Amino acid sequence: MTQSLMLTEAGQSPEVVADLLDKERPVFAEIARLFSTARPSVITTAARGSSDHAATFFKYLFEISCGVPVASIGPSIASVYGAPLHLKGGVHFTVSQSGGSPDIIALQAAAKTGGATTIAVVNVTDSPLAQQADIVLDLHAGPEKSVAATKSFITAVAALSAVTAAIADSGSLRDGLSRLPEALAATAGIDGAAAEDVLFGASSLYTGGRGPAFAIALESALKAKETSGLHAEAFSLAELMHGPMRLVQPGFPVIAFAPDDAAFANNAQALERLAKLGATAVSFSTTPLPGVNLRMPSTGNGLLDPLVSLLCYYRLIEQVTRRKGFDPDKPANLLKVTETM
Structure with missing residues (x-):
């Protein structure tokens, strides 16, 4: 059987992340200088689909590391409703693989008109989004032909994590990022057969995580829907303990991203409660957990480790899809580049 583009491109992630982290050092430093001068009290982001999940990862990581709120602005605020933005002294990040969708281009323009410095995090540097931004952060992911974004998502998260490390002047984040390509590469060959059986037999499932891992839960739910046609909903594992618990019946699958960070104990308790209700838990973690536990390589930083787990998940959902x-x-029904307003 010919290897899918999705699997091939996902497997390129360790190499492209290493390339990105090396080549964009001057841009990370430039953005850090901008922040030290402007000292914005809030950061804004705009993105669609997988790129929005990368922005959500950034939100949690940046708020944890820098203490500055990060707010997502819906692109339709500018592209459909034509509302002016008041962002004097702000910094606005737009995350996009293609940099071509009219709605995020319109919002970036509105942010600039409203007084923000605009930063385009893109894989296509001659795109309209990149050409109109104040600063361009090139993902260096190379061509991505599969409709399902994999390496471009991982590089977007790595790029935004490096931005965070530079602004926070965080040695622990820098060290974790330096080990990220090796940790990603170490996911090759992990046996996901038991997890594959759970997903193949499912008609619906939850994905969950806390902090940056919640963004990975969002991305994993999207990939389940768009590749295998499997209905999946993502929740914070804290939110899952509320209304969504109503749907948990014996055998109901819950995919959990539970890195060794400050939320680990709470996540473990949530999984114990779900297990008592009969849920079938599939966890991605560096630490043993009940149920089907896929033990993950580590960067040495629990805030970054969910990204390592995602590469393993990409391989898993590709197998389920086939x-x-x-x-x-x-x-079915999808195109690689979706232009929305």
Whole structure:
């Protein structure tokens, strides 16, 4: 069987992340200088789809590391409703693989008109978004042909994490990022057969995590839907303990991203409670957990480790998709670049 583009491109992630972290050092430093001068009290972001999940990862990591709120602005605020933005002295990040969707371009323009410095985090540096931004952060992911974004998502998160490390002047984040390519590479060959059986037999599932891992839960739920046609909803594992618990029946699958960070004990308690209700837990963690536990390599920083788990998950959901008889590179009803307003 020919290897899918999705699997091939996901497997390129360790190399492209290493390339990104090396080549964009001057841009990380430039953004850090901007922050030290402007000292914005709030950061804004705009993105769609997987890129929005990368922005959510950034939100949690930046708020934890720098204590500055990060707010997502819906692109339609500018592109449909034509509302002016008041962002004097602000910094606005737009995250996009293609940099071509009219709505995020319109919002970036509105942010600039409103007084913000605009930063485009893109994989296509001659795109309209990049050409109109004040600062361009190139993802260096190379061509991505599969409809399902994999390496471009991982590099976007790595790029925004490096921005955070530079602004926070965090040695622990820098050290973790330096080990990220090796940790990503070490996911190759992890046996996900038991987890694959759980997902293949599911009709619906939850994904969950806390902090940056919640962003990975969002991304994993999206990939389940767009590749394998499997209904999945993402929740903070704290939120899952509320209304969503109503749907948990014996055998109901819950995919949990539970890195060794400050939320680990709370996550473990949540999984114990779900297990008592009969849920089938599949956890991605560097530490043993009950249920189907996929033990992950570590960067040495629990805030970054969910990104390592995601590469393993990408391989897992690609296998489930093929087993269902679908082509992971050509999901029904979807195009690689979606231009919205």
